[in-house]
Structure formats: structure tokens, C-alpha cells
Amino acid sequence: MEVKPGTNHLQKPQAIQAEVNPYKEVAQAMEEQFVYELIKEMKKSVPQNQPKSTGESFYESLQDQERAKIIAQQGLGIQELILDQIQPKSHKGGSHE
Secondary structure, three states, rough: OOOOOOOOOOEOOHHHHHHHHHOOOOOOHHHHHHHHHHHHHHHOOOOOOOOOHHHHHHHHHHHHHHHHHHHHHHOOOOOHHHHHHHHHHHHHOOOOO
């Protein structure tokens, strides 16, 4: 159990974990967005023989989003860097998982 800063009562580790989860969700979403933008820019570097239809472009963007989600779940280390910046110091000290 830990004393929550600014209060006079003890806080259970589960309560701290519940408070950290929103930070983890934000960090993972930011990593997903970064990977998606990376994939999108890499695809721009490949020459296209013919223009794509709107439907084809939309479908490929959905595929790219899913790829980015999978890559971010496996982790590139960006999530931990983001957590180090946005997570309150009172919640640091343990693992980010």
C-alpha cells in the first residue's frame, strides 16, 4: 500500500494501476499513430504505375492501421518513452506494464 500524495489515506496498488492505465492507453495510441504515419510515408516512396481508386485507397489505409496496431502492440519502445514523459512521477518506479 502507498500513501497517495495530497491525501491522508493509503492507496492500494490496484488503485494506482487503474490510474496508470489511461496513461498506457494514450501512450499506445500515440505509438500506433506514429507507426501508421511511418507506414503511410514509406508507401509514398514507392512509385505507382497507375492511380488507385478511392475504395482501394480506403481499404489500404484500413490495412495500414491494423498493421500499425499490431506493430505497436509488439512494441517499438516508443510507448515507454511517452510514458516517461506523461506519467506522473508518483506512479513511476515500477514497470510500465
